Amino acid sequence: MILLETEALTRAYGGVVAVSKVDFQVEAGLITGLIGPNGAGKTTLFNNMTGLDVPSSGKVFFNNKDITGFPAHKICRMGIARTFQNIRLFKELSVVENVMIGRHFKTGKDATHGRFLNALKSYVYLKQEEQEIYEAADNWLDFFDMSQFKNELAKNLPYGRQRELEIARALATDPKLLFLDEPAAGMNPQETDHLMATIRKIRDLGITVVLIEHDMKLVMNICDTITVLNYGMKLAQGTPREIKHNPSVIEAYLGKEEE
Amino acid sequence: MFNFFLLILIYSGIYALMAIGQNVITGYGGMLSLCQAGFFAIGSYATAILATQFGWSFWATLPVAALLSAVFGLLIGLPTLRLKGDYLAIATLGFGEIVRNVLNNWDSLTNGPMGIQKIPMPDLFGFTINPYRKYAFLVMIIIFVIIAYYLFQRLARSRMGRALTAVREDEIAAQSMGINITKYKVYAFVLGAAVAGIAGSLQAVFSLSVTPGTYTFMVSVMVLCMVVLGGMGNFKAAILGAFIIQLISYFPQLTGLSSVIPPQFKQILFGLILVVMMIWRPQGLLGREEHTYGKKHAQKRGSK
Numbered sequence: 001m002i003l004l005e006t007e008a009l010t011r012a013y014g015g016v017v018a019v020s021k022v023d024f025q026v027e028a029g030l031i032t033g034l035i036g037p038n039g040a041g042k043t044t045l046f047n048n049m050t051g052l053d054v055p056s057s058g059k060v061f062f063n064n065k066d067i068t069g070f071p072a073h074k075i076c077r078m079g080i081a082r083t084f085q086n087i088r089l090f091k092e093l094s095v096v097e098n099v100m101i102g103r104h105f106k107t108g109k110d111a112t113h114g115r116f117l118n119a120l121k122s123y124v125y126l127k128q129e130e131q132e133i134y135e136a137a138d139n140w141l142d143f144f145d146m147s148q149f150k151n152e153l154a155k156n157l158p159y160g161r162q163r164e165l166e167i168a169r170a171l172a173t174d175p176k177l178l179f180l181d182e183p184a185a186g187m188n189p190q191e192t193d194h195l196m197a198t199i200r201k202i203r204d205l206g207i208t209v210v211l212i213e214h215d216m217k218l219v220m221n222i223c224d225t226i227t228v229l230n231y232g233m234k235l236a237q238g239t240p241r242e243i244k245h246n247p248s249v250i251e252a253y254l255g256k257e258e259e
Numbered sequence: 260m261f262n263f264f265l266l267i268l269i270y271s272g273i274y275a276l277m278a279i280g281q282n283v284i285t286g287y288g289g290m291l292s293l294c295q296a297g298f299f300a301i302g303s304y305a306t307a308i309l310a311t312q313f314g315w316s317f318w319a320t321l322p323v324a325a326l327l328s329a330v331f332g333l334l335i336g337l338p339t340l341r342l343k344g345d346y347l348a349i350a351t352l353g354f355g356e357i358v359r360n361v362l363n364n365w366d367s368l369t370n371g372p373m374g375i376q377k378i379p380m381p382d383l384f385g386f387t388i389n390p391y392r393k394y395a396f397l398v399m400i401i402i403f404v405i406i407a408y409y410l411f412q413r414l415a416r417s418r419m420g421r422a423l424t425a426v427r428e429d430e431i432a433a434q435s436m437g438i439n440i441t442k443y444k445v446y447a448f449v450l451g452a453a454v455a456g457i458a459g460s461l462q463a464v465f466s467l468s469v470t471p472g473t474y475t476f477m478v479s480v481m482v483l484c485m486v487v488l489g490g491m492g493n494f495k496a497a498i499l500g501a502f503i504i505q506l507i508s509y510f511p512q513l514t515g516l517s518s519v520i521p522p523q524f525k526q527i528l529f530g531l532i533l534v535v536m537m538i539w540r541p542q543g544l545l546g547r548e549e550h551t552y553g554k555k556h557a558q559k560r561g562s563k
């Protein structure tokens with residue numbers, strides 16, 4: 001089953017066509033890799049699927065519903081969560097508060113479409129609501145084995161932990177689909193191995209994962225299917241084995257390394 | 260002298276309400292707004308006009324003052340939300356000045372520069388809260404500050420406070436976590452304006468007259484100073500800041516030196532406070548309030 005797909009998605013910034021007529025499919029339940037040389041348009045494609053950017057043309061479908069141009073918060077509430085290439089944590093908030101923000105729209109007024117009485121109720125039963133939010137967040141911290149950091153400020157975490165915290169925060173929104181933009185960037189080989197195991201664990205929870213990654217070992221190891229972008233265009237799509245032996249992919253990568 | 264100290268306390272309370280509002284907008288929401296004086300003025304004039312021309316009691320004017328200020332908070336909040344930092348500051352500063360100019364020139368409603376006099380004193384169960392007998396008035400102000408503190412503190416510790424903080428920290432991440440950032444920014448403006456409107460209402464029944472000259476840009480700067488001095492994102496600090504700034508600004512009169520120290524010293528001092536705090540202690544005297552979670556939880560685990 002196709003969970004998400006784009007139809008001829010194009011995003012141009014003035015003269016620069018960052019993404020050009022890309023048809024991208026995400027199969028439910030799989031781990032999909034999105035690779036390509038620097039500047040190929042991977043992050044731009046993510047941004048256009050998650051509401052942070054609006055396509056110049058083309059469409060995005062999630063569960064067969066056209067979500068093109070939806071605002072980011074709506075898309076998140078529909079079940080699409082993401083992390084960022086250049087970590088975007090709430091730095092001055094504690095680790096657990098970061099994850100609690102992921103639970104934001106799960107309770108209170110936002111959970112019940114803005115009924116005043118519910119807003120009042122969640123205000124009156126503040127402690128109870130906070131406890132619910134806290135416990136859900138704490139469970140995700142346990143999942144990442146970071147409960148001991150819960151009251152640290154996010155900015156004081158080691159780099160690898162910050163990347164994990166960002167994933168925990170995204171998972172707290174109970175997504176069906178999780179986008180990870182270079183989750184292994186800046187990690188050492190050990191941390192990367194650990195991350196691979198974590199991503200598999202996330203998949204086993206029934207969450208579909210799409211990841212951008214330059215670490216080919218990670219990509220080839222854990223992805224069920226891979227899409228390659230080059231100069232904003234879709235170059236290839238297939239299993240890791242197919243991609244590894246695809247001549248145009250090899251050329252795109254080798255061509256880059258020659259420079 | 261002691262009476263004078265009571266006066267300072269009363270003004271501290273009135274300004275503390277405004278500072279609490281500023282803290283929602285700037286301390287939590289991260290938006291540099293400079294128009295608390297505008298909301299303050301709207302609250303004052305709402306009470307003054309309703310009480311003198313329509314014979315409303317103070318208590319009936321109070322919610323109207325809050326609501327009217329809140330509506331203006333919404334009106335200023337919506338269009339300026341796209342603006343950031345300096346641009347937002349300039350736009351809100353302009354709004355504050357527009358309010359003052361309208362009050363100055365709408366003679367038929369506001370009596371222009373002369374202002375409105377003879378505002379009736381508030382009554383409570385047959386007891387008149389007479390501002391000349393300062394104790395009763397001070398008690399009333401303190402109750403207002405406590406209630407506002409309690410309500411806003413609760414708000415800050417709820418998902419709404421957290422959402423607003425997230426918006427301040429990183430708008431892009433916040434919206435990607437399902438937070439409607441526009442909504443929360445407008446909320447902050449509306450709430451910050453409403454509580455400033457209440458402060459204005461109290462100001463009207465304290466001085467028993469209102470004139471446009473009271474609601475200058477300096478008032479907004481003073482309120483911002485209070486929040487910066489006390490510590491952004493901390494309601495206790497906003498109240499403390501209000502008290503310290505009031506104490507400083509009445510320092511010449513308090514020490515009997517008002518003939519020696521020119522009144523402009525205030526402006527210089529506030530500028531100096533802002534600069535010194537930015538360099539020496541940008542988080543303010545008390546700093547941002549941090550919340551720790553799961554102590555109970557940790558204890559349980561420890562006892563196992």
Ligand SMILES: Nc1ncnc2c1ncn2[C@@H]1O[C@H](COP(=O)(O)OP(=O)(O)OP(=O)(O)O)[C@@H](O)[C@H]1O
Nearest residue numbers: 013016018036037038039040041042043044045085
């Ligand atoms: N907001 C923007 N304005 C103008 N140009 C942009 C913008 N965002 C991206 N681009 C351009 O679009 C192209 C694709 O960028 P993008 O960040 O999507 O690449 P990427 O595949 O994620 O690369 P990397 O692997 O380096 O992260 C680049 O040429 C980039 O300069």
Ligand SMILES: [Mg+2]
Nearest residue numbers: 042043044085
């Ligand atoms: Mg990128």
